[in-house]
Amino acid sequence: MQLEPGSSDDAGRIAPTAISLLNSVFGLPAFRGEQEAIISHVAGGGSCMVLMPTGGGKSLCYQLPSLLRRGCGIVVSPLIALMRDQVAGLLDAGVKAAVLNSTLSWEEAQAVEQRLLAGHLDLLYVAPERLLTQRCLSLLKRTRLALFAIDEAHCVSQWGHDFRPEYIGLSVLAEQFPDVPRIALTATADDLTRKEIATRLGLDDAPCFIASFDRPNIRYEIVEKRNAKAQLQEFIAERHAGDAGIVYCLSRAKVEDTVAALVKAGIPALSYHAGMDASLRARHQDRFLNEDGIVIVATIAFGMGIDKPDVRFVAHLDLPKSIEAYYQETGRAGRDGKPSNAWMTYGLSDIVQQRRMIDESTGSDAFKRVSIGKLDALVGLCETAGCRRERLLGYFGEACDGPSCSNCDNCTSPPRVWDGSVAAQKVLSCVYRTGQRFGAMHLIDVLLGRSTERVTQLGHEKLSVFGVGTELNDRQWRAVIRQLVAHGHLQSDSEAFGGLKLTESARGVLRGETTVMLREETSASTKRNRRARAVPASGAPGGSGSSALLTALRNWRSGMARELGVPAYVILHDATLEGIVAASPKSRDQLRSVPGIGDKKLERYGDALLQLVRADGNT
Known part of the structure; x- marks a missing residue:
């Protein structure tokens, strides 16, 4: 039976709370956003779905409940490299974690299975194809399980951007382990994908926690x-x-x-x-x-x-x-x-290529319609003259605070918009009169009145649209054509090897019933001015402190990472190193207060870190 947080067992030991584990294991002072509510829900035995952006702290949402509940938390992940790095970080923080995937030898896999059966693991990361084997399912039935965490849960949806057939089989978890809480996590899922995740994983009646999708940095x-x-x-x-x-x-x-x-x-x-x-x-x-x-x-x-x-x-x-x-x-x-x-x-070639890939795919008509809709939404993001962040967040059903995010190219250097209705009519007329089977380069040659070998061979220099577009140059006409495709007035024809043809909406443009507003292409000089306002490279840390100490800390971290055979950030993140520089701790207690320094990291690295701080103070 699970102990209530803060209560004691027969031996008088106090059960940890979520916040105490957050601080002692991970060295973090407080939860962010929805983390605390999610962890409380799952630790109490509830299942749920979690939508949280990359870098938003999804891992803690299943790692902490696994430590709070009795048994081992099973984390399903398709990403072997991510499993390896997360397990390395957990081990360095003092958590008993392991992986079970194709990178292990038979002997190594046997050892992990024995540790699991003996109750010596807090977290086990398993690839979906391994979990679905009869051997693994039988093993799990003989094990006390804290929870199932399905990471990258969008992989279960055929409408998702990274569909993996083996994820569909994860419906077995709800069927064979109905009393074990399940938490499905993803950074990206529209309404259609969310519904399919919930249905396939048996989470239709479970709450869905949705954090902000905004990444303001x-x-x-x-x-x-x-x-x-x-x-x-x-x-x-x-x-x-x-x-x-x-x-x-x-x-x-x-x-x-x-x-x-x-x-x-x-x-x-x-x-x-x-x-x-x-x-x-x-x-x-x-x-x-x-x-x-x-x-x-x-x-x-x-x-x-x-x-x-x-x-x-x-x-x-x-x-x-x-x-x-x-x-x-x-x-x-x-x-x-x-x-x-x-x-x-x-550019235009990107739209044509992606559309051709959809048209030539073996997917169903429904799949192709959804894929085209998703492509159109992305093209809309590319072509918008407004805030890109607002457009991006709006796709996921989230409103952007304020009319400007001040951190996208359109907000820092707003593009000019012009009435391109006449230019659009010229392009559409050119497409129609040349037979709706040519690409942008040939259309531009006709509009600019170029008597190229191909133009004269086809007799297109005799058309009424020949030479009617000399008011714009090549680059500007490419932009017009690209935006007409983006607005849905033109589309590529896979049967004509990427040639462009009119859509139904082109009729309104040609008749003058539809106004076409277009982005004005930014000049190279304006681009250079824009760069001056761009996010700078990450050379120096923010705040006060010694750059010499930061260099010494990074060099120490690199050496420790090589010695242990793990990535440097598994030892300590840059933010933690910069926190040490800013705090210049003189004691273990002061060092322990730096975010990212948990109990085990203090025990393992405390003396070395304090020695580096003292050496910097003596220089």
Whole structure:
């Protein structure tokens, strides 16, 4: 029987409370947002769903109830790297944790199973395909279980951005373990996805805790794609030299090309995609996690499962599939709460490519309709002239405080909007008169009156629309066409190899019944001025204190991480190191008061940390 928090057992031992464990184990002084309510609900035996942004503290929502309840908490996660890092951090904090996945040998897996049966584990991280085996389910039935935590719960939904078929089988948990509380957690889920998560995991009658999706420390910026690799190099060199970052590309080939370009430019970059040798991929991820200033370039479709808190930027060179995917991927920046950038290049080719992938997929018509709707919402985010944060939060049903977030490109440098109705009519007429089967480049040649070989071969120089668009240049016409696709007046035709055709709404534009307002493309000089107001790179910590001490602490942390074979942030986060610098503690009690220093970390590292502080004071 579970002890009530604060009560005592027959031996007179006081049962811990959630806040006491938060402080003693994790070294944190207080809960954030909905954490306390969620932990209280689950610790009391209740099931629930939790929507909380990346870096919002989801892990504590199942880690603390697992420590408060009798038995072992089972955490279902598809991300092996994340399992490894979380377990390493828990072990360093004094929590009895382990993993059970494909990385273990038979002997190692046997040892973990024996510890579980003996009641020697507080938390066990299990891959979904392992959990669903008859052997594992039988093992769990012979074990006292505190709870089931289903992390990355959006993977259970066919409408989610990262659907994994093995997650559907997790409905067995409600059927075979009805008395064990279940907590499903995700950072991204629209209404449709939430409903499917609840149905599949037996949580229809369970409460849903929804934290704010806002990540105020992340600055969102979306720029017109011109030369994506050159734009990326400039972005990193001017704003994030020496910072850790993630770059997402759509294809493996583009990943490798981008890495080569960054390395040539003197930026330490590594590739990471499913086509690589597994051992090389693991080495690259380990370097990214353990070294400072590494840029990892990965395919958008590949979930990295990283838990690195000091990623200062996430860049997209290609359009993701949905706002959910964009939000999840950009959310890997700034988990430590410090200023970070989410930067993306975007162009017409991105829309055409994503639409073609949907049209050519083997999914049902319903799946394709949902996918197109999600793509349209993301394109709307790219093309909006208003606050990007307001648009992003609105997608998840959350209102943005105030008319301006002051931390996205549209708010810091509001774009101008112009009446593009006449220009839109010219484009749509050109599309119609050329047969609705040509791409943007050919249409622009016709509008500008260029007698190229292809134009003359097709006889398009004889059309009434030939040369009617000389008031705009190539770049401006590309922007007009891209926005007409974004507004739904044009769409790509997969049968015409990406050629553009009119939609039903184009009729109103051609008749003059529909006004078309367009964003004015920002000039390069304005872009440079905008950068001056951008979030700065993360060179120095905020607040007072010795930079020499911070360097000494980081060097000590790096050495300790190498010695223990774990990422540096598992030892102590940057925020904790900076807290030590700011507090300059003279005693173990003063050191213990720094957020991030729990009892076990004080016991293991206290003397070394205080020695570094004293050495700095004597210099």
